[in-house]
Amino acid sequence: MLIAVLSGILFALLFLFFRLQNGWLRFIPAFLPLSLLIYFSTWLPEVTGGQEILFKYSWIPAMGVNLDFKLDGLAMLFSLMITGIGTLVYIYAAAYLSDRSQIHKFFSCLSLFMAAMLGLVLSDNLLVLFIFWELTSISSFFLIGWNTKEEASRKSAVLALAITGGGGFLLLAGVLLMGNVGSSYSIQALTAASATLKQHSSYVLMLCFVFAGAFTKSAMFPFHFWLPGAMKAPTPVSAYLHSATMVKAGIYLLFRLSPVLGGEPLWNYTLMIVGGFTLLYASFQSLFRTDLKGVLAYSTIAALGLIVLLIGIGTTESFLAAAVFILVHALYKAALFLCTGIIDHAVHSRDLTKLSGLRKIMMPVAIAAGIAALSSAGIPFTFGFIGKDLIYEATMHTGMLAIQLTGLVLVANILLSYAGYIAGFRPFAGALPEAYADTAKPGFLLWGPPALLAVLSLFFGFFPALSSPLVNAVVSAAGGNPALPDLKLWHGFNLILLLSGVTVVGGFLLYLLRKPADSQLQFMDRFEPFSARSFFLGLAEGIKKISHYFTCKLQNGYLRNYMITIISFLLILLCWKLVKLIPNSIDFSTMTPVSMYDVVILVMMVSAIFVLMFTSSRLTSIISLSIVGYSICLLFVFYGAPDLAMTQFTIDTLTAVLFMLILLKLPPFLTLTNKAIKIRDAIISAIFGGVISMIAFLVLQEPTHKTISRFYADNAYSLAKGKNVVNVILVDFRGSDTLIEITVLTIAALGVYSMLKLKISSSEKE
Amino acid sequence: MNSIILRTASNYLLPMLILFSVFVLLRGHYEPGGGFVGGLVAAIAFVLHSFAHGLKETRRFLRIHPGVFIPIGLSLSLISAVVPMFAGQSLMTGLWFNEPVPVIGLIGSALFFELGVYFVVFGVTLSMLFTITESV
Amino acid sequence: MEFLLVLLIGLLYASGTYMMFRRSMVKLLLGLILIGNGANLLIFLVGDINKGNPPVIPRDFSSLQGVYSDPIPQALILTAIVISFGLQAFAIVLLKRVYLVTGTDDLDQLNSDDQDI
Amino acid sequence: MIKQFLMNVMLSFIWVGLTGSFLFVNFFFGFILSYFILMLMSRDNTSASKQYFDRIPRIISFIFYFIYELIKANLQVAYDVVTPKFFMKPAIVRFPLTATSEFEINLLANIISLTPGTLILDVSNDKKVLYIHVMYMTDKDSFIKYLQNGFEKKLLAILR
Amino acid sequence: MTDPFIILPVLLHLLTAILLIFCWKKVRAQKIISVAGNLVIVLLAFGLWMKVWNLGILTMQGGGWEAPFGITFAADTLSATLMLLTGIAGLAVAIYSCAGITKNRIQFGYFPIVHFLLMGLNGAFLAGDIFNLYVWFEVIIISSFVLMTLGGRKPQLEGAINYVTMNLLASVIFLTAIGILYGLTGSLNMADLSIKIADIENRELVHVTAILFFVGFGIKSAVFPLYFWLPSSYNTPPSAIAAIFGGLLTKVGIYALMRVFTLIYIPDSFLKGVFLFVAGATLVTGALGALGKTDIRRLLSYLIICHIGYMLAGLALYTEQAMTGALFYLFHDIVIKTNLFLIAGLIYKIAGTYKMSELGGIYRRYPKLSLVMAAVFFSLVGIPPLSGFWPKLYLISESLNSGSYILLASILIASFITMYVIAKLWAEVFWKEPMVVTDLKAAGFDALSNFKKQLLVIPVIALTALTLYMGFGAQHIAVLAERISTELFHHQPYIDAVFEPKN
Amino acid sequence: MSLYTFLYYIILPVLCISVLLVFIRFLKGPHTADRVVALDLLLTIGIAIITIYSLVTDQPTFLDVAIIMALIGFLGTVAFSFYLEKREKNE
Amino acid sequence: MSDILIMAGSTLGTLFILIASIGILRMPDFYLRLSVTIKAATLGVGLVLGSAAVYFSETAVTTKLLAIILFLLLTAPVAAHMIGRAAHFTGNKRWKHTLFDDLEGKYNDVTHELSSEATEEKDKNV
Numbered sequence A: 001m002l003i004a005v006l007s008g009i010l011f012a013l014l015f016l017f018f019r020l021q022n023g024w025l026r027f028i029p030a031f032l033p034l035s036l037l038i039y040f041s042t043w044l045p046e047v048t049g050g051q052e053i054l055f056k057y058s059w060i061p062a063m064g065v066n067l068d069f070k071l072d073g074l075a076m077l078f079s080l081m082i083t084g085i086g087t088l089v090y091i092y093a094a095a096y097l098s099d100r101s102q103i104h105k106f107f108s109c110l111s112l113f114m115a116a117m118l119g120l121v122l123s124d125n126l127l128v129l130f131i132f133w134e135l136t137s138i139s140s141f142f143l144i145g146w147n148t149k150e151e152a153s154r155k156s157a158v159l160a161l162a163i164t165g166g167g168g169f170l171l172l173a174g175v176l177l178m179g180n181v182g183s184s185y186s187i188q189a190l191t192a193a194s195a196t197l198k199q200h201s202s203y204v205l206m207l208c209f210v211f212a213g214a215f216t217k218s219a220m221f222p223f224h225f226w227l228p229g230a231m232k233a234p235t236p237v238s239a240y241l242h243s244a245t246m247v248k249a250g251i252y253l254l255f256r257l258s259p260v261l262g263g264e265p266l267w268n269y270t271l272m273i274v275g276g277f278t279l280l281y282a283s284f285q286s287l288f289r290t291d292l293k294g295v296l297a298y299s300t301i302a303a304l305g306l307i308v309l310l311i312g313i314g315t316t317e318s319f320l321a322a323a324v325f326i327l328v329h330a331l332y333k334a335a336l337f338l339c340t341g342i343i344d345h346a347v348h349s350r351d352l353t354k355l356s357g358l359r360k361i362m363m364p365v366a367i368a369a370g371i372a373a374l375s376s377a378g379i380p381f382t383f384g385f386i387g388k389d390l391i392y393e394a395t396m397h398t399g400m401l402a403i404q405l406t407g408l409v410l411v412a413n414i415l416l417s418y419a420g421y422i423a424g425f426r427p428f429a430g431a432l433p434e435a436y437a438d439t440a441k442p443g444f445l446l447w448g449p450p451a452l453l454a455v456l457s458l459f460f461g462f463f464p465a466l467s468s469p470l471v472n473a474v475v476s477a478a479g480g481n482p483a484l485p486d487l488k489l490w491h492g493f494n495l496i497l498l499l500s501g502v503t504v505v506g507g508f509l510l511y512l513l514r515k516p517a518d519s520q521l522q523f524m525d526r527f528e529p530f531s532a533r534s535f536f537l538g539l540a541e542g543i544k545k546i547s548h549y550f551t552c553k554l555q556n557g558y559l560r561n562y563m564i565t566i567i568s569f570l571l572i573l574l575c576w577k578l579v580k581l582i583p584n585s586i587d588f589s590t591m592t593p594v595s596m597y598d599v600v601i602l603v604m605m606v607s608a609i610f611v612l613m614f615t616s617s618r619l620t621s622i623i624s625l626s627i628v629g630y631s632i633c634l635l636f637v638f639y640g641a642p643d644l645a646m647t648q649f650t651i652d653t654l655t656a657v658l659f660m661l662i663l664l665k666l667p668p669f670l671t672l673t674n675k676a677i678k679i680r681d682a683i684i685s686a687i688f689g690g691v692i693s694m695i696a697f698l699v700l701q702e703p704t705h706k707t708i709s710r711f712y713a714d715n716a717y718s719l720a721k722g723k724n725v726v727n728v729i730l731v732d733f734r735g736s737d738t739l740i741e742i743t744v745l746t747i748a749a750l751g752v753y754s755m756l757k758l759k760i761s762s763s764e765k766e
Numbered sequence B: 001m002n003s004i005i006l007r008t009a010s011n012y013l014l015p016m017l018i019l020f021s022v023f024v025l026l027r028g029h030y031e032p033g034g035g036f037v038g039g040l041v042a043a044i045a046f047v048l049h050s051f052a053h054g055l056k057e058t059r060r061f062l063r064i065h066p067g068v069f070i071p072i073g074l075s076l077s078l079i080s081a082v083v084p085m086f087a088g089q090s091l092m093t094g095l096w097f098n099e100p101v102p103v104i105g106l107i108g109s110a111l112f113f114e115l116g117v118y119f120v121v122f123g124v125t126l127s128m129l130f131t132i133t134e135s136v
Numbered sequence C: 001m002e003f004l005l006v007l008l009i010g011l012l013y014a015s016g017t018y019m020m021f022r023r024s025m026v027k028l029l030l031g032l033i034l035i036g037n038g039a040n041l042l043i044f045l046v047g048d049i050n051k052g053n054p055p056v057i058p059r060d061f062s063s064l065q066g067v068y069s070d071p072i073p074q075a076l077i078l079t080a081i082v083i084s085f086g087l088q089a090f091a092i093v094l095l096k097r098v099y100l101v102t103g104t105d106d107l108d109q110l111n112s113d114d115q116d117i
Numbered sequence D: 001m002i003k004q005f006l007m008n009v010m011l012s013f014i015w016v017g018l019t020g021s022f023l024f025v026n027f028f029f030g031f032i033l034s035y036f037i038l039m040l041m042s043r044d045n046t047s048a049s050k051q052y053f054d055r056i057p058r059i060i061s062f063i064f065y066f067i068y069e070l071i072k073a074n075l076q077v078a079y080d081v082v083t084p085k086f087f088m089k090p091a092i093v094r095f096p097l098t099a100t101s102e103f104e105i106n107l108l109a110n111i112i113s114l115t116p117g118t119l120i121l122d123v124s125n126d127k128k129v130l131y132i133h134v135m136y137m138t139d140k141d142s143f144i145k146y147l148q149n150g151f152e153k154k155l156l157a158i159l160r
Numbered sequence E: 001m002t003d004p005f006i007i008l009p010v011l012l013h014l015l016t017a018i019l020l021i022f023c024w025k026k027v028r029a030q031k032i033i034s035v036a037g038n039l040v041i042v043l044l045a046f047g048l049w050m051k052v053w054n055l056g057i058l059t060m061q062g063g064g065w066e067a068p069f070g071i072t073f074a075a076d077t078l079s080a081t082l083m084l085l086t087g088i089a090g091l092a093v094a095i096y097s098c099a100g101i102t103k104n105r106i107q108f109g110y111f112p113i114v115h116f117l118l119m120g121l122n123g124a125f126l127a128g129d130i131f132n133l134y135v136w137f138e139v140i141i142i143s144s145f146v147l148m149t150l151g152g153r154k155p156q157l158e159g160a161i162n163y164v165t166m167n168l169l170a171s172v173i174f175l176t177a178i179g180i181l182y183g184l185t186g187s188l189n190m191a192d193l194s195i196k197i198a199d200i201e202n203r204e205l206v207h208v209t210a211i212l213f214f215v216g217f218g219i220k221s222a223v224f225p226l227y228f229w230l231p232s233s234y235n236t237p238p239s240a241i242a243a244i245f246g247g248l249l250t251k252v253g254i255y256a257l258m259r260v261f262t263l264i265y266i267p268d269s270f271l272k273g274v275f276l277f278v279a280g281a282t283l284v285t286g287a288l289g290a291l292g293k294t295d296i297r298r299l300l301s302y303l304i305i306c307h308i309g310y311m312l313a314g315l316a317l318y319t320e321q322a323m324t325g326a327l328f329y330l331f332h333d334i335v336i337k338t339n340l341f342l343i344a345g346l347i348y349k350i351a352g353t354y355k356m357s358e359l360g361g362i363y364r365r366y367p368k369l370s371l372v373m374a375a376v377f378f379s380l381v382g383i384p385p386l387s388g389f390w391p392k393l394y395l396i397s398e399s400l401n402s403g404s405y406i407l408l409a410s411i412l413i414a415s416f417i418t419m420y421v422i423a424k425l426w427a428e429v430f431w432k433e434p435m436v437v438t439d440l441k442a443a444g445f446d447a448l449s450n451f452k453k454q455l456l457v458i459p460v461i462a463l464t465a466l467t468l469y470m471g472f473g474a475q476h477i478a479v480l481a482e483r484i485s486t487e488l489f490h491h492q493p494y495i496d497a498v499f500e501p502k503n
Numbered sequence F: 001m002s003l004y005t006f007l008y009y010i011i012l013p014v015l016c017i018s019v020l021l022v023f024i025r026f027l028k029g030p031h032t033a034d035r036v037v038a039l040d041l042l043l044t045i046g047i048a049i050i051t052i053y054s055l056v057t058d059q060p061t062f063l064d065v066a067i068i069m070a071l072i073g074f075l076g077t078v079a080f081s082f083y084l085e086k087r088e089k090n091e
Numbered sequence G: 001m002s003d004i005l006i007m008a009g010s011t012l013g014t015l016f017i018l019i020a021s022i023g024i025l026r027m028p029d030f031y032l033r034l035s036v037t038i039k040a041a042t043l044g045v046g047l048v049l050g051s052a053a054v055y056f057s058e059t060a061v062t063t064k065l066l067a068i069i070l071f072l073l074l075t076a077p078v079a080a081h082m083i084g085r086a087a088h089f090t091g092n093k094r095w096k097h098t099l100f101d102d103l104e105g106k107y108n109d110v111t112h113e114l115s116s117e118a119t120e121e122k123d124k125n126v
């Protein structure tokens, strides 16, 4: 099983390095999904028999991340769709893609994507599921942006990644939250702990996160807008991603988590509202599209909304309807996409206002598309009819909401039927324009896959019972009642049949009455500023602007502002703590008495500091600095630190010499800042000085036991054979410091040397 | 700087300062001083010389680039720090000869370490100042 | 005396920061040196200070007797002084180099590269 | 002359060794003692040795002369500094040198500078002239004479 | 356990540096010595790591003086791991530098300084004495100053002024903190401090010093609002230099924070709150800063800041799990940031610019190289199962556990923006066709000899391989990080190891 | 009057007063050269103070500092003069 | 005996130092200040050091003190010369009662070389 899942990834790597330019070699990759399809099909009997097949592989036990795969009905349904439609898409793509030199990379991405999808649907570990979830986002990023030279294509890819990936991060939070609460990432275990999860205080948060992930992925309103953009991808990609795989990942997740998180009103109503609204909105939107792919995109969004709605209803009937509709939709939508691709490939247009009469040059395509459209509309003897039936069945058994929901679904279904007709009939009906007359007929490898899909739609339409075992297994996996009767074509005359009829006829009437026209599109475009897409793009733009403003404010290029910020930050933190520590009185008795020479030195030092601060002469400032240094040196002498005094003195003198040498050719100080700024700076500085003083003072008050310096005082001579204890510390007790210290000096000298000697001219290349 | 008085003064101050620097270096373990101040004083001797005679003359007088003292001193310190490790002891462990030597006193790894410091400080200070003087 | 030193340290820090907030590179550097001095004095102060007893073992003794200045802060400051000498020297030279390249000492004009923000 | 000096030093060391006291004072005493012994021994010898024994008294007398001048001038200046009114008549004088070598000039300059009231500002690049700042200038020529016959002559007598 | 040889990587770096100084101006010899030295050090560091892994904490007492009287060097698992990673990054950079650094920079001490820098890093990881840590920090900053200014032109020097000033400020704050700490305890040994600090009654005062340490290290690790020096300087030096900076320099600040705030201080609720705020703000401001940047290295600079936030978040949450995440991120970040700047350098070599608007078409021209880079970029973003992903699990999970929803939001926002900007970068730099098609054959990457090309590419590939290992072999890293986290939070063994009587 | 009292209560204060006087000159300037001279004199007095201080505390160790000052303070003055002479007149 | 010597020496020395300090404060022009201070202070410090030598009367310390005196005697005049010369370059104002200045105009502005010519001497001598 692991191999089955990972084979896609392995092949992805393999395809990267083996070019497949020559003729028939292009079709070799199709054996990958095909063999996987066969592999998964072999498990069909067990799965439909109600078994759950488990495979466990240890990966990162430290984090509870294990490659646990579970093949149950739901996983099986999706696996079959992924590999089955995958096979067709592979074959189709091999024939479709014109740029042969890149085709191996295309298959690489596609295989990666397929593997990710398989992993997603098979994982029993939520974290692993998430990993594959993100992988689908990434691999679809590459697929959507396949036409790298077009800016629109690149933008759509980034947008798709941003939305689905962003949702992904939220989903991750949700997964981790579920894991934390349920103390496992195993879906099985979480299902068992379902009650705990639902009662937990963060259940709402959990739902928010999970919905964020699922809705972005499955293009629910208001996150739907990435999907039409993603149509910039090559058609095989659209067909694959938007019929059976990528967008269905969200659906899968909701399905999968229904038994874990579902059943609560919040879950159900959110899904119903979001799904319902998306359904209505998208199906309405599809009315106004003139681009074939646009129609398909919006009808896909609508279909996804419908499925979400069904999952939200949360009854066995609705699960059943959803499961069937997923399959129905996959079959007809993939077929329609593939047909669209053929048209695009042949006549280089997808404009519905221009396309017509194409049946004359591509009859098989027309038939396939037609059947798909019929299935989409739910004409009897197509699989779509069964689907519609079950949908109405489900909505009508929702108790209080039955009428509203059914009405909603009815309206939407009519619109969707229309979309199906438009996509499946319009390009083929009517007269063939001159321009298309001598178009070459598409090859078998192009029309074969959609035709096969159409045939399958018909097949299941005639024999719905064949799909029953699998569909029932799906329902039971989602937590519905497993004991369901087989699907039947004929339920007798009832309300549902009537509704189906209304749908079909209504859609057809609409199709006859409405002609796609650019004017309608332009009409809709007027509402564009109010759309979710505009909202999000505007939001992004706003964030960018804010960030730009903010960054400019912070990172303004003025060093002193940076330092003021840093010091202020430090001060805020320190003051917060120090307020509590302000001493009531100061005890001078324990302090060293003040002598005259101390005072003189201090007075001199303080004055020198002020001279240094306010002088306008550079030389005076350096001399003042020297005086400060020399005063410190004298203080060191007074307080018993001759070594320090010597060093301080030498260094100060050398620093002064350095300054002299450097300052020679520098301009004089200028008064550059105004008084207000100076006062502000002075206040901050004064507070800083005060805070440091206070800390120093507080530390002085604390009793300390200096055992270590006592040790040095006692043992410097006996153990280290030196009488100058400071020096003994420097070369022996703490000799390592000194070794490093001279290293610092070495580096500084090297630096000075290189900086002054190495001058790379601006013409020189780096 | 073209002053005869300074030039002459630096001629006799140079040996005095160097002598003094060695004095400071050797007694550091017993009284204030040590390799660091010693090195600085020695460097200052040459800085003074360069002020009086000009950099070219000082360079000629010194013969080798002062920067050469840096790696030599660093190696010396490093070696005196590392040698104890060959005896299986920690870095920087003091090793001492048993008998004291006249003038200097006990000789130990610490002295070589200080000598290294002396060289490094000398080389660093001088090469820095020379480089800067040249580029001014 | 400790109290006066505490105030002095505060003043060194304050004046150092004030200088660092100015626009001139030279002042910035002087400010850093002042703060460095303040830090050294601070370390010196928090070791026990007392007058006139250097931590040097007298001639006829083999250990320090009675009151003596804490040698550890002294060793620390020595190391810190030397290190900051290296850093300061480097910074001084950098200042010079920047001046040579940009022709200004005004820090506010040293942000030609921050356009792309 | 160097031979004599070395001899002198050697004898001082022997003295120190004999007395077994390494004190500076003891060494100094040994030096003076051996100086006189050597002087007595070398009555009739060459000019080189004569030079050595002549020079020491000259140095000593020079030092005393210097100290005398130092204190005298210092007191004069001190008086001027402490009293409210200034009696100074400062000037910068061009002083033609008799001394030629750099060392001589330097020594002379140092000594002139160290006595209050006079300060060497510079030496001309051809080493012929000193520029001296004088606090109490009465007559230029007599001042130059005074210096030439005073410090310069005595100093050159020691050095040459 | 006492082992004097833990210091060897440090000494070898010093030795190599000295050798390199002796070979001043001999470019070829320097290249060979540097690479050889780094290779030996990597092997040594690996040996040390194995030893620490098997035997536990190793110590060396400088001068043979018992703690706390001498200077203690201690290698626990964290130190050993960081030394190993530093060694690897150093080796990669050294190899890259052989072709990626101009001859005149090498003639003016590039390699010795790099070794000094690496020495400083290794030393800082080993330091068991707070003042010794300060001294190592100084080695690091002075070397970085030199590298920052080496052969610099205007922008580089302007950046250097900012860099130098703020780092010096940080050093002074750090030094002040050390002084105060000494005044409080009379000790400098970190293990000793751990004991002595716990005994001080005036807890508020203790926390005041803690704040000083936090701000001092905070500046070095570039957290909000102390990071200003980073964006204005990291984009200026040559890429090999930027790689060491980006990969290692800010991390040593984080290391110090982790060490000090587990061993010496136990943060109180106020400090934890500050950490949380700073971590969140770092994540968000760093990410916002990266938005809309058009210069690759400037973008990466902001991402460095942003991602420092993750590590700080781990510390801020102050649980073992969170720390595990922070450590994992730290290891991941060292490798990846080094690699990213090397990659930026490669891109520059190829296209002659860092401006995204002028770049393009890399994917078409160098598909395989691009894929290597893609792996790095996606690891950076944290696309599972690559290395940037795993640590976030810990962090998100812990922020959920502790109810730190603002931090959680910050983490998610930061992750999201990182992903967005990297996706945009990919689209711009790799997919888009370049606006101006210059004659790159003559000047750029293509003109280099095959050997030189390999010198540039091999380190990138090797580091990418390491990153991939960290992703797919996350189990190993996780176990390692968990062990370190435990060591950090239960530091009694560390103290025991330091005070172990001499045998 | 003991030697200690004499040195501590008379000599040291007088030296301190001298320091202050010189420092006033430093503050007054007016020319930078005056400041340099003041600095030089401060150093010289500093040497005297250290000497007296070492007498007072009976610690000859401090005299080492005085030696260094005597030797190296000179360099500072030379450097300042060098600067005064070499700089371009832009202050 | 030695105590009296020490007291006398230090008193005298301190007095000279005090005079130098008053001098530097009071003197009307730069050259006079320089002139007064450098030597009075040197003499003063010399005396103080001498008295310290008497106090410690220990070879090591005494030689040290003598060394300081020697250093001061060797360096102080040189320093004075350097500053005086520099001050002359920077055009320091002389006291109004200054009689004459032979140095005026003798420096080469570019090379800072000093000539020994006495051509203008007669004119300057007022």
Ligand code: NA
Residues within 6 Å of the ligand: D079, D080, D081, D082, D083, D084, D085, D086, D087
């Ligand atoms: Na008078």
Ligand code: NA
Residues within 6 Å of the ligand: D111, D112, D113, D114, D115, D116, D117, D118, D119, G039
């Ligand atoms: Na005189």
